Amino acid sequence: MGIVTEIETDWHAALAALAWQYDLGVQDVVQDTPLNRYSLPDVAKPLPAAPLPAAAIAPFAATSPPPLETRADAVAEARQMAAQAGDLAALREAIQRFDHCELKRGARNLVFADGLPAAHVLVLGEAPGAEEDREGRPFVGRAGHLLDAMFAAIGLSRTATAPHEAIYITNVLPWRPPGNRDPEPAEIDMMRPFVERHIALIDPKVIVVMGNTPLFTLTGERGILKARGNWSQALDRPLLPMAHPAYLLRNPAAKREAWADLLALQAKVQG
Ligand code: URA
Numbered sequence: 001m002g003i004v005t006e007i008e009t010d011w012h013a014a015l016a017a018l019a020w021q022y023d024l025g026v027q028d029v030v031q032d033t034p035l036n037r038y039s040l041p042d043v044a045k046p047l048p049a050a051p052l053p054a055a056a057i058a059p060f061a062a063t064s065p066p067p068l069e070t071r072a073d074a075v076a077e078a079r080q081m082a083a084q085a086g087d088l089a090a091l092r093e094a095i096q097r098f099d100h101c102e103l104k105r106g107a108r109n110l111v112f113a114d115g116l117p118a119a120h121v122l123v124l125g126e127a128p129g130a131e132e133d134r135e136g137r138p139f140v141g142r143a144g145h146l147l148d149a150m151f152a153a154i155g156l157s158r159t160a161t162a163p164h165e166a167i168y169i170t171n172v173l174p175w176r177p178p179g180n181r182d183p184e185p186a187e188i189d190m191m192r193p194f195v196e197r198h199i200a201l202i203d204p205k206v207i208v209v210m211g212n213t214p215l216f217t218l219t220g221e222r223g224i225l226k227a228r229g230n231w232s233q234a235l236d237r238p239l240l241p242m243a244h245p246a247y248l249l250r251n252p253a254a255k256r257e258a259w260a261d262l263l264a265l266q267a268k269v270q271g
Pocket of ligand 1: 125126127128129132137138139140141143144171
């Protein structure tokens, strides 16, 4: 039996083929039927177009949207909407209404937060991945399982009901970037007012930033591996940078330092 026939007729072979593709990084379905690009006719590459005269471009220049970097209006609108949100439900609704971030159009779900709003520790991640996008909850994939195990090791959990034993988890971006690419600075700028408002509403004793994106969002610094373990201050409260659990999955040797950071966090929240 050929491999194609086998996949078409044997459920287990089909599942194995799907798992193999998933392991290779194929996580999104683009179309219903496969396209054999090797059998497509050769199409001559178009010649590069000659530059248009300035007079031909001018009428369009005024109407095309400005690049993301210059969308100061979007940042101002985000600030205003965030400031008006008096509680978490209003903040969630404001983010849902905010229409300037292109990521929203490609996402299945808004990923707002998880955990206990009264928690003493707020954990800030980067952005949802494929599983989070599907479930609408932060850190539910492999990195999330590790995150839960890490905090459980110091007696903290997202399901705890006592504030001193609980964590509250949210992300810098509430929508999944396509292909899990890094968030762009313009996207971070746009969503920062919502993140800051979110933290103000939760009013945690301590913020833990996991990875480069949340570190940059709250402190303007980059270089999580250098910053990790060094307490600083952001939004009038102590901030602890830690390596992202996805990084720890790829670099198990770094778990040693992460453990030291967790112990420092435990000492801080118990002290
Ligand atoms: N990584 C993050 O930073 N956040 C999530 O919610 C999931 C993975």
